Amino acid sequence: MPIRACIFDVFGSLVDWRGSVARHVAGVAARKGVTLDAIAVATDWRAEYQPGMARVRDGARGYVPLEVLHLENFDRVLDQHGLSGAFDATDRITLNQAWERLDPWADVPEGLAMVRAQRLVAPCSNGSIAMMTRLARHGGLVWDAIVGADIARDYKPKPEVYHASARALGLAPSEVMMIAAHNDDLAAARDAGLSTGFFPRPTEHGPDQSTDLTAEQDWDVVAHDLKDLAQRLTDRT
Amino acid sequence: MPIRACIFDVFGSLVDWRGSVARHVAGVAARKGVTLDAIAVATDWRAEYQPGMARVRDGARGYVPLEVLHLENFDRVLDQHGLSGAFDATDRITLNQAWERLDPWADVPEGLAMVRAQRLVAPCSNGSIAMMTRLARHGGLVWDAIVGADIARDYKPKPEVYHASARALGLAPSEVMMIAAHNDDLAAARDAGLSTGFFPRPTEHGPDQSTDLTAEQDWDVVAHDLKDLAQRLTDRT
Incomplete structure (x- = not known):
């Protein structure tokens, strides 16, 4: 698909x-x-x-x-x-x-626009629609829709959050790629039937971070940041 | 407010x-x-x-x-x-x-961008998130969020649709203005505690349209199209 x-x-x-x-x-x-x-x-x-x-x-x-x-x-x-x-x-x-009022990582505004030039884009966060709306304004991000916890009225990694998010976009789970810097989020998305994309955020938890430094499964796309991921997506259908 | x-x-x-x-x-x-x-x-x-x-x-x-x-x-x-x-x-x-794949009226892309320069903007339609997402792409419209029927799991003019939409944006009803070319939609929104803005679409139903040609109540803003409404909003808090 x-x-x-x-x-x-x-x-x-x-x-x-x-x-x-x-x-x-x-x-x-x-x-x-x-x-x-x-x-x-x-x-x-x-x-x-x-x-x-x-x-x-x-x-x-x-x-x-x-x-x-x-x-x-x-x-x-x-x-x-x-x-x-x-x-x-x-x-x-x-x-x-x-x-x-959380600042995007440096590669995100341009990387997200690169993905949006090819596909629909939406946050699938445990944050609410209200939070995502204001975060996007703060960071200058443009979304096509906001899906995630508020749509499902439950929290990731429950499978219903991924399913409800695909359904809200009018798509089958396999037509949707979940993109995250967290292996557990992607494992749950894969179990729910979604495609998966990973890049690391090696300082999310500070200079001594020991988790999520690398892809722990053969995710469908593995990149070094969001711009790299957008480039790799360009080469796929 | x-x-x-x-x-x-x-x-x-x-x-x-x-x-x-x-x-x-x-x-x-x-x-x-x-x-x-x-x-x-x-x-x-x-x-x-x-x-x-x-x-x-x-x-x-x-x-x-x-x-x-x-x-x-x-x-x-x-x-x-x-x-x-x-x-x-x-x-x-x-x-x-x-x-x-519905085309926006001529004043809409610029008018919506003018409103978005001042406030959060979202469709509050009986159409689903999936429909609104694709309509926005088709018409080149940019939204901060998508609220409406899919959020409330019911249809306008039920009050819960307006209430759930304000709640999804993290706002009180009185902090939200419902904007429509339909007096009945605005009457329901006002009953639900929202502010209201009107402009007519005198050919929505074709050349012989007889309804919704004018504001039937003292809506909070009455304009001749969306660009005019955006201008009138600029003068308000």
Whole structure:
């Protein structure tokens, strides 16, 4: 089957959440006169990501969009850092907007436009439509549609998220390529019948990253970044 | 409340379904050597639009995307025109793609870009995400997101479609303006708490159109076309 649409993991794969969240948190903290380790706050906030979604995935809790989980998780992170009294409810909402202001990796704006010149493109993120809309504006990215968690009302790597995303685009799973810098996301997409494309983001988790440095399966396309992946896609139907 | 997003009716308001469907049908018919009145086919096809959605709205049938209703409705139209034997299943799928290839009215590409320079923009159509994605590519339109029937899994003018669309954008209804050339769509949007913008499309239904020639309520913005509306929005918060 020809690939008619490419759908993308966003956090880590297209945008630098670690550096961007840390910068946003550091900026708000400085304005409030609060001293903190912004990189540690960003890393610890991200560490709450999977546990927060797990309760939705396993049915213990109905679907809520990721910004709701992020805001809840942030309370725990502040507590861990002894900062529970440092930010009021309004500050916390402002801090939570960090996740809508993540900078794309340098190759992404041009690489995404190169893919869009050949195929439909859409984020397939655990972030909501609202988050993806604002992230795209922040980073100057242009999407044809937004699919992912909000469409499926569940979180990756549940197969329904990949299936609902293909269905929303009017395509069979095999006509859709999932593109990510995370081997587990691609493994789930492949199990759901999608095509797969990988490139590494070796500093997503900082200078000592030890995971996702290379392709762990024979993904349909393996590239060194998004521009390289776009070029390799050009040579396929 | 400032207006942070403009959401748009599409069929009739942004694109010329009547002329475009007729052209697509005439082209396929000519290739198949079938003689038909393409404008009458387009008009009769559109006449099946509300009855098809009514069964979903009143709960007699679960949500199915509009392309499914269109394909079912087309069988009835062909029957009305004595053309039941003229097109096989593959032809009918090709003909159904007419609804993904509707030409924008002349003011729309520039007018939409003018609105997008100020606010988030998204279609709020009864068409599906798949249809809106392909229509945007066909017409060279750029959206920030796609909301509407597929998000709500119900059809306008049910209030949930407007509410779910605002919610998907992370906004209160009053922060969203519904823009349409149809007074009934705007009346439902206003009842749902949205702001409203109107311009007429006096030839949507052909040269003898008698409905929706003027604003029937004091909509928040009344303009003569989308570029004019974009200009009037510039003067508001």
